Amino acid sequence: MDRAQDESPSPRLYRKVAARLIDEIRAGRHPVGARMPAERDLSLTMGVSRPVVREALLALEVMGVVEVRIGSGAYVLRLPEDEPRSPTEVTPMELVQARLIFEGEAASLAAANITDEELARLDSAVAAMRREDGSFEDWQAGLTDFHMTMAHATRNLAVERSVRDLWDMRSRSTECRRMLEEARSRNYRYSLQQHVEILAALKARDPVRARAAVRMHLEGSIEHVLMAIEERAVADARARVAEMRSRYFSR
Structure with a gap:
């Protein structure tokens, strides 16, 4: 995902980031129980702003995939289902x-x-x-x-x-x-x-x-x-x- 995509005002951008994080969790890059990379690091890696990363982590938390702990970061709770359904599906x-x-x-x-x-x-x-x-x-x-x-x-x-x-x-x-x-x-x-x-x-x-x-x-x-x-x-x-x-x- 490049910086050009981040210029888009589309509210769907954070979903693309969330989908990529889900793929990484499934691939084992972020095991269950592990702490996710910091927002700043994810922002640099994915070429998006920190608010977009924050929205993506919130979406994963709503799905029950991660838990965001104040002052500590986001931790993987479980592997995503094959076809996860997010409450935020509809904009x-x-x-x-x-x-x-x-x-x-x-x-x-x-x-x-x-x-x-x-x-x-x-x-x-x-x-x-x-x-x-x-x-x-x-x-x-x-x-x-x-x-x-x-x-x-x-x-x-x-x-x-x-x-x-x-x-x-x-x-x-x-x-x-x-x-x-x-x-x-x-x-x-x-x-x-x-x-x-x-x-x-x-x-x-x-x-x-x-x-x-x-x-x-x-x-x-x-x-x-x-x-x-x-x-x-x-x-x-x-x-x-x-x-x-x-x-x-x-x-």
Whole structure:
């Protein structure tokens, strides 16, 4: 892997590093119980920045392949399975694009079939999301309940299961969680207002308005993901320059 690849803002770069580390563990270069090389050494060996290496080690830790010990480093816990499945398989961009396809139409279908009881539940979910003093988990629970209730209101089991599968992937992804936490801290009121608008469209039982409201919400999410990718690329570039500066002046 060369330095040119490291210039890419793609969030998939750390996965390439993780895949290479998995190959090395399988080949016996890093035996079970052994300490992995330091982040700095891996960064130099693989031609990527230390933040990219850190993301790769985090992915391996989530898979249960390594254990990262504060102040000590990463240690190999077990050999990777032949076909490892990582909770971070789906990127935030892939996920929000899929949600845009499914949930916009799900909202349209729900608007035509939703019951008063389900509308009351959506009201409760919005009230939970409205609590500024609530934890991220409280907000996440309200958000999940809102979208799962809307999916159930479609009266279409295939649609409901598809939406639920997307949300399961979302909840398992550490990358998605990190971006969601950032989104809540930056765009709390905007996100809340979007869900208020979705609820108003469902209360009006207006399929066109409901579809448009959900699409606007998810298109805003796509913009946030793009901004996060851009910020990460800038941060990685700054880290690389800082390392180069440190190596140069240390001479």
